[in-house]
Amino acid sequence: MTILLEVSQTGWGLFFGRFHPVLVHLPIGMLLVAFVLEALSKHRRLAILGAAVLPVLIFGAVSAVAACVAGYLLSLSGGYDDGALALHMWLGIGVAVISVLLCVLRRYTLFKKSWLAVSGVMVLLLSAAGHYGGTLTHGDDYLTAALPLGKKKTAAATLTGPPEEIKVYDQLVRPVLEQKCYGCHNEQKLKGGLRLDGIKHIQEGGENGPVLKDSLPEMSELYKRLVLSEDDDKRMPPKGKPQLNPQQVEIIYWWIAQGASPTATVKDLHKTPRIQLVLESLQPSRGGEANPFIPEAEAGAPSEKDVEALEAIGVKVMPVAAQSGYVMINAINAAAFGNREAELLLPLKSHIAWLKLSNTQVGDSALAAIAELPHLTRLHLENTAVTDAGLPALAASKSLMYLNLVGTKVTGKGLQALHQNKALREVYLYKSAVTPAEVTTLKQRMPRVKIDTGGYHMPVLATDTLVFRKEKKS
Structure with a gap:
């Protein structure tokens, strides 16, 4: 033996x-x-x-x-x-x-x-x-978990109610582990002596010790193994098994970084810009109505090759909603993204609904490529080199509803080209070159469009003011 x-x-x-x-x-x-x-x-x-x-x-x-x-x-x-x-x-x-x-x-x-x-x-x-x-x-519920009658709710199905009240572990983390990890780390199958089918078991760890390090995702095996190379023997899930998508990896990272609490809600934890995007994508409806910024027509899954081409230069690609083929593109970690890189968007043009190019190097020539995105509803161009010369291209963007031009050099004269865009509903112009007089003209020519110039000032109340007087010496 x-x-x-x-x-x-x-x-x-x-x-x-x-x-x-x-x-x-x-x-x-x-x-x-x-x-x-x-x-x-x-x-x-x-x-x-x-x-x-x-x-x-x-x-x-x-x-x-x-x-x-x-x-x-x-x-x-x-x-x-x-x-x-x-x-x-x-x-x-x-x-x-x-x-x-x-x-x-x-x-x-x-x-x-x-x-x-x-x-x-x-x-x-x-x-x-x-x-x-x-x-x-x-696992012992392999067949029953897929039974249409009495089926357990998935993460997407449980995200009802106010987003701030979502329970991070129960409604975001646990469904990811259930879908991708329980098959090898459950009561019957204990790979590495590790169970992930319960917060108590996660905290206990496995044969090689704890899988969570205090608020340090990069030192926690539960996260580290998710981002290893596909050819690495320690990668989890292993090669050939269904992998976590970028949203799910970001959720695990955020949860561990915030202390891996078993009871915390979204409002209890600090939200990074990246996790805010993920949480936004998991809320496909507002007030019981369809999200107007998500195209109604159905779309298939985008090509992995085209997605990888963008992610290779630091651009995040994530679904705009659960079980949606439309994606949001965010260049928050790709400050060098410019006019040439904008061409990489075209292979995904049938899938892009939201595009965030804030604080990047894009200019007017990039808008010609962006105008070819038929389902684009939200476009962020804050603090970019866009000028009046590029705006006429956006007039033909038939689905564009939201346009953010904060911190750009556009003027009222250039914005008049957007009068032809019948879909446009919101334009943000804080710290742009548009004058107050031009704003008035634009509001008259485009009454259906909300034009926001920012620079809000709250009225000062007497009860909010403290006056310090220097006491005179007698």
């Missing part, structure tokens, strides 16, 4: 053990086919099928034995619940033993009348072994 354990934990033992998921499907198919053929051969006209039963049965029995050996080698690598593993193992051994016994009975025509009864027992054991094998691999 000691020798076998040592072999299994080396490369060859684990290598052969990992063939178990492949081998285990052979006896399932072959033994079921043998059972069906034997049952059909009892009919006089189908008696010829009986000749195929023994070859199929032998193949199934041999593969059942091979699956048992591979399964045992795989089990020695650890990471499984002992009780569920033992039950699955003995059910599998039972299937192998009975299948070999059936080969002998069939070959020497012994107990021919009871053959179907014995094979019926084998089918029952086979079904039970398969069920518990699936439980070890995917």
Whole structure:
């Protein structure tokens, strides 16, 4: 036993053990086919099928034995619940033993009348072994979790009510772990001795110690392994498994950075600009009405290659809403984004709804590319080099509803070109070159557009004012 354990934990033992998921499907198919053929051969006209039963049965029995050996080698690598593993193992051994016994009975025509009864027992054991094998691999609620009746709410479905009242762990973090991590880190399957199906288990950590470090995501294994290279053996989820999207990674990072509280709500935690974008994207409706800044037409998922081209230069690409094919583009971490980089937006033009290029190097020529985005509803150009020369291109942007030109050199004369844009509803001009007189003219020419010039001043109340007087010396 000691020798076998040592072999299994080396490369060859684990290598052969990992063939178990492949081998285990052979006896399932072959033994079921043998059972069906034997049952059909009892009919006089189908008696010829009986000749195929023994070859199929032998193949199934041999593969059942091979699956048992591979399964045992795989089990020695650890990471499984002992009780569920033992039950699955003995059910599998039972299937192998009975299948070999059936080969002998069939070959020497012994107990021919009871053959179907014995094979019926084998089918029952086979079904039970398969069920518990699936439980070890995917969790005990793998089938019921997808049941339409009584299905658990997902993260997107639970984000109702005021955004500030959202429970960060229960409604944002736990659904991500449930979708992407529970399959390997649950009560039955404990990869690395780690369970993630509960805040208590997360805090306990696994075989290699804690997975959370106090408010330090970069030092926490729960986050570190999410952002490793896909070719790294320590990456989680491993290569080939469904990966977390950028929104979900940002949620995990933010939660850990803010102390990984099990009870905190959104209003209790400091919100970075990046997490504000994520939270905004998870709120597809306002006051029960559709978000007017999200296009009504449906869109498929954007190309991963086109998304990666933007993310490679530091641009964030995230869905504007849960289960939406439309995306927001944010260059908050790509200050060098300029006119040339704007061309990278065009492959995603059918998916871009929100575009935030604030504080970047874009200028007038970039607006020609931006005007080709047919579903663009929000455009942020604060503190960029955009001037009057580029604004005529935006007149043809038929879906553009929100335009932020704060801190630019645009004037009222250049903004008159936007009069032709019938979709436009909000324009922000604080610290631009537009004069008060031009603002008045614009409001007259575009009465449907809210023109915000900022620079708000609150009235000073006598009760809010303290006056300090120097006391005269007598």
